[in-house]
Every structure is written in structure tokens, then in C-alpha cells.
Amino acid sequence: MTAGTPDPLIEVAGISKQFRTRSGDDVVALSEIALAIPVREFVTIVGPSGCGKSTLLRLIAGLVAPSTGRVRIAGAPVSGPRRDIGMVFQVPVLLPWRTVLKNVLVPAEVIGLERRAAAARAHELLELVGLGGFADKYPSELSGGMRQRVAIARALMHDPAILLMDEPFGALDAMSREAMNLELLRIWDASRKTIVLVTHSIEEAVFLADRVVVISARPGRVSDVVEVRLARPRTAKTRSEPEFVRIAERLRGHFEMVQAA
Amino acid sequence: MTARPLRGRLERYGPPLLAGAALLAAWEYLPPLFGVSKLLIPRASAVAAALWVEIERGLIFDAFIVTLFEALAGFVIGSVTAIVSAALITRSRLVERALMPYLVGLQALPKVALAPLIIVWVGIGIESKVAIASIIAFFPVLINAIVGFSTVEAEKVELMRSLVASRWQEFRIVIFPNALPFIFAGLNVAIVFSITGALVGEFVGADRGLGNLLMQLNFGMDIAGMFSVLVVLALLGVALHALVRFAHRRLIFWAEPENIETNTP
Numbered sequence: 001m002t003a004g005t006p007d008p009l010i011e012v013a014g015i016s017k018q019f020r021t022r023s024g025d026d027v028v029a030l031s032e033i034a035l036a037i038p039v040r041e042f043v044t045i046v047g048p049s050g051c052g053k054s055t056l057l058r059l060i061a062g063l064v065a066p067s068t069g070r071v072r073i074a075g076a077p078v079s080g081p082r083r084d085i086g087m088v089f090q091v092p093v094l095l096p097w098r099t100v101l102k103n104v105l106v107p108a109e110v111i112g113l114e115r116r117a118a119a120a121r122a123h124e125l126l127e128l129v130g131l132g133g134f135a136d137k138y139p140s141e142l143s144g145g146m147r148q149r150v151a152i153a154r155a156l157m158h159d160p161a162i163l164l165m166d167e168p169f170g171a172l173d174a175m176s177r178e179a180m181n182l183e184l185l186r187i188w189d190a191s192r193k194t195i196v197l198v199t200h201s202i203e204e205a206v207f208l209a210d211r212v213v214v215i216s217a218r219p220g221r222v223s224d225v226v227e228v229r230l231a232r233p234r235t236a237k238t239r240s241e242p243e244f245v246r247i248a249e250r251l252r253g254h255f256e257m258v259q260a261a
Numbered sequence: 262m263t264a265r266p267l268r269g270r271l272e273r274y275g276p277p278l279l280a281g282a283a284l285l286a287a288w289e290y291l292p293p294l295f296g297v298s299k300l301l302i303p304r305a306s307a308v309a310a311a312l313w314v315e316i317e318r319g320l321i322f323d324a325f326i327v328t329l330f331e332a333l334a335g336f337v338i339g340s341v342t343a344i345v346s347a348a349l350i351t352r353s354r355l356v357e358r359a360l361m362p363y364l365v366g367l368q369a370l371p372k373v374a375l376a377p378l379i380i381v382w383v384g385i386g387i388e389s390k391v392a393i394a395s396i397i398a399f400f401p402v403l404i405n406a407i408v409g410f411s412t413v414e415a416e417k418v419e420l421m422r423s424l425v426a427s428r429w430q431e432f433r434i435v436i437f438p439n440a441l442p443f444i445f446a447g448l449n450v451a452i453v454f455s456i457t458g459a460l461v462g463e464f465v466g467a468d469r470g471l472g473n474l475l476m477q478l479n480f481g482m483d484i485a486g487m488f489s490v491l492v493v494l495a496l497l498g499v500a501l502h503a504l505v506r507f508a509h510r511r512l513i514f515w516a517e518p519e520n521i522e523t524n525t526p
Binding site for chain 2: 061063080081082083085087089091093095096097106107109110111138140158
């Protein structure tokens with residue numbers, strides 16, 4: 001097991017996950033994954049496509065059950081989906097018939113939060129993600145980056161301790177992506193959440209993280225864990241610092257090995 | 262400033278109005294030119310006069326209200342039953358798989374064939390027509406609603422699951438609104454079908470309604486009178502269809518029209 005702080009918020013212990021394909025073969029998606037994530041840490045998980053990193057996120061979220069091993073959150077085993085987690089998916093998953101505000105309010109509605117307090121909080125969150133003037137717009141009126149911001153505001157609505165993000169900026173162009181990375185760090189700083197973010201972009205993984213977890217493909221195994229000691233707040237210049245370049249190189253090495261294999 | 266909207270209005274309403282006028286003129290003057298008896302195809306003006314006579318007699322208004330009520334009541338009962346049934350059927354994959362082939366099969370059965378049976382069971386009053394109209398309206402809405410309830414993106418359901426939403430919340434917040442474009446494709450068909458249902462019911466056995474009036478005029482060989490009933494029926498159809506389209510626009514402004522399939526049995 002990875003040595004972490006004594007009381008990790010998220011503890012993944014000896015997780016394996018097998019899937020049975022339609023043709024009846026067993027595919028090992030994840031094998032013997034162990035991770036300990038303390039409160040307020042920003043962890044990124046990077047790996048080639050098909051390495052099971054999205055599955056790992058779903059296991060932590062309780063949306064998928066592991067074949068062996070166990071996930072604990074704040075010491076308690078995860079047995080199903082839970083409300084102290086906010087999810088951001090690869091696509092924004094907005095409801096097109098609801099305004100931006102009503103989309104952000106979905107978790108409040110499901111959980112049954114008091115309406116006026118919830119609406120006030122939703123407005124605050126929209127300010128936080130930089131969409132203050134867009135509460136009454138419909139998703140079809142927004143750009144891809146703006147929609148994903150709405151999804152982030154929605155994930156924060158019920159004030160979960162943990163934010164799980166599955167390649168949230170994968171569909172954005174490079175420029176919006178870098179802008180969203182800065183935004184996300186600002187939001188993380190303001191909201192004091194523990195974030196686990198899955199990405200296949202090495203740059204993004206290093207830029208955001210306190211710690212980068214590298215997962216290899218088939219079966220998905222933790223092949224490296226890298227501490228990122230770059231100063232915060234990070235800016236566009238962070239990407240050209242020698243430390244950034246060094247870590248990015250190291251991570252890239254893993255994927256070149258994968259390709260060679 | 263005022264020139265442009267006026268021009269826009271002309272461009273929008275001009276062509277259909279002109280085409281309508283041309284059709285009326287053709288109806289009025291063409292059949293006699295080709296030697297068709299005006300007993301078989303009465304002139305437009307004669308039909309207008311016959312319509313006026315029917316209005317003065319007061320029967321056509323009563324018949325209109327009766328058929329409107331039958332069609333509308335049948336539409337509402339049939340559609341609501343269909344939506345509720347579809348919601349229950351799609352709650353379980355197993356039930357859906359078990360029932361679907363029979364529902365599709367029933368879809369192919371011409372439901373008007375049930376009309377004589379229903380008249381026998383329910384009688385010749387308004388109730389039997391409402392029953393026939395609702396049976397006919399039921400199926401297109403049912404099939405479309407089933408398709409709508411089952412074609413929801415997995416991510417939307419996963420979002421609800423991640424929030425530990427109840428099945429009712431999942432249905433109310435995601436599945437039902439998501440299915441509305443499909444449901445409306447069914448309603449568009451159902452509203453026209455329900456008029457047909459009411460009318461066929463009246464043909465088979467009734468003492469009131471436009472279908473009944475049409476049969477009476479038919480027995481009396483009042484062709485112009487029959488035409489006037491057809492005009493009223495067309496107006497009824499257009500009005501009810503417009504009602505559904507109005508609701509459609511208000512409710513599903515967000516959907517892209519190309520991913521809605523119409524199910525016309």
C-alpha cells in the first residue's frame with residue numbers, strides 16, 4: 001500500500017475488477033490497485049485509453065462493485081453510490097430542457113435541500129465557475145467549455161467532500177482546456193475539496209496534481225506515483241518550469257514503454 | 262420600418278392563401294367544364310350554402326360538439342393510459358421483453374375492426390365512441406412512449422444513480438422529460454386517429470355526432486350536405502392537430518427534430 005497520511009479520506013485497498021465480455025471471456029480491467037488519498041489532496045490518474053482508469057473512478061464512486069478488494073471513504077466501506085461525492089463525467093450530461101440554474105439544482109432536488117438556500121447556493125456556484133450571467137440560459141446556448149463548467153457547479157451543489165472527475169476536459173480544444181485547468185485549480189482552492197481527476201493528458205495531470213498516479217494498460221496496475229512539488233498557485237508559466245518538464249518526461253517514459261511492449 | 266414585416270407576412274401567408282383561392286376556384290368551375298354532374302361534385306358555393314343551411318338547422322353544431330368531445334376524451338384517456346402503461350412496462354426489462362412482440366403485433370391490427378364489438382358491449386351512446394377513440398389513440402402513444410422511456414443516455418441515469426436518486430426521481434427528473442419528443446410523435450398520430458375512431462364508431466352505431474349526420478345526409482342523397490360535414494371534419498382535425506402542435510412547441514423547444522422518429526401504424 002502507498003504510504004500516505006495516517007487517516008486517508010479515500011482508501012483503495014487491493015482492488016481488482018474483472019469484466020465478462022459478450023463473448024464470455026474474462027477481462028481483467030484493474031489488478032491489485034492500492035491508493036490512499038488524504039483530505040484536500042488533488043490526485044490525477046493518468047494512463048492509456050482502456051487501462052481501466054474510468055472504472056477506478058466508478059469504483060470509488062460506488063457505481064461499480066470491485067471483484068476483490070475494498071474502497072473505504074472516511075474509514076467506512078463503500079457499498080454503493082453516496083452523496084458525499086460529486087461526479088463530473090467526460091460529457092457534461094446536462095438536461096437540455098432545464099435552464100443552467102435548474103441543471104445545477106438537480107442534486108438539491110434529489111437530496112431535498114431547502115429550495116431558497118439551494119437557489120442562493122446555485123447562484124454562488126455559477127459565479128464561482130464564471131457563469132454568473134447565464135443562470136437562465138439553456139445548455140444549447142452554451143459552448144462546450146461553459147457546459148462543462150455547469151457540470152462542475154452541479155457536482156459542487158450538495159457540497160460533497162470529494163469531487164471525482166472523469167476526463168472532464170477531454171472534449172475541449174487545447175486553448176479552452178488550459179483555461180479550464182486554471183479555473184479548476186481556482187475552484188479547488190476556493191471550495192476545499194478532495195479531487196480525483198482521470199485524464200489521458202500528461203500535461204494536464206502534472207499541471208493540476210499534488211500527486212500523479214500512473215496506471216498501466218491490461219491489466220490496469222499502478223506503475224508509478226509521482227509527487228508534484230510545483231508551487232501553488234500555478235499559472236501558465238508553471239508549464240515551462242524545469243520541474244514540470246522533468247515530471248512530464250518521467251511520465252511520458254511509462255507510455256513509451258507501453259507502446260514498445 | 263413597417264415595410265419589412267408587411268413583406269414578411271406577405272411572403273409567409275401569400276402563397277398558401279393564393280393556392281387556397283385557386284383550389285376553390287378550380288372546385289367551383291372545373292367539374293362542370295368536364296361535364297361532371299353537380300349532383301356528384303357540388304360546387305364550392307353550393308357546399309357553402311349547404312353548410313349555412315346545416316348551421317341554421319342547428320344540427321351540425323350539436324354534432325360537431327359531440328364528435329369533438331368523443332375524439333378529445335378518447336385522445337386524453339388513451340394517451341394518459343398509454344403513457345402510464347409504458348412507464349410501468351419499461352420499469353422491468355423482463356416485462357418489456359415479454360410484452361413487446363405482442364404490442365407490436367396489436368399495433369398491426371386495424372383497431373377500427375373492434376368498433377362493432379365495442380358498440381355491442383358499451384351501447385350506442387357517446388361512451389362507446391370515447392372507448393373506440395381511446396383504444397385507437399392508445400397504441401401509437403404506447404409504442405412511442407416505450408421507445409422514449411428506454412432510449413435515455415446511460416450517463417444521465419448514472420448521474421441520477423450517483424446522487425442516490427429514487428426510481429421515481431429518476432423517472433420524473435430524467436426519463437420522462439427525456440421521452441417527451443417521442444411521446445409527442447405518438448400524440449401527433451393519436452389525435453388524428455382519435456377523430457377517425459370517433460367517426461367510425463358513429464358510422465357503426467350512434468344517434469348523434471358528425472358521423473351520424475354524414476350517414477343521415479348520405480341516406481337522403483344530400484351530397485352538398487355531406488360535403489359540408491367533410492369541411493367541418495377537416496376543420497376539427499386541423500384544430501385538434503394545432504392544439505397538439507402548440508403544446509409540442511411549448512414543451513419540447515429544446516429537442517432537435519431529427520432524432521425523433523414517428524411511429525405511424
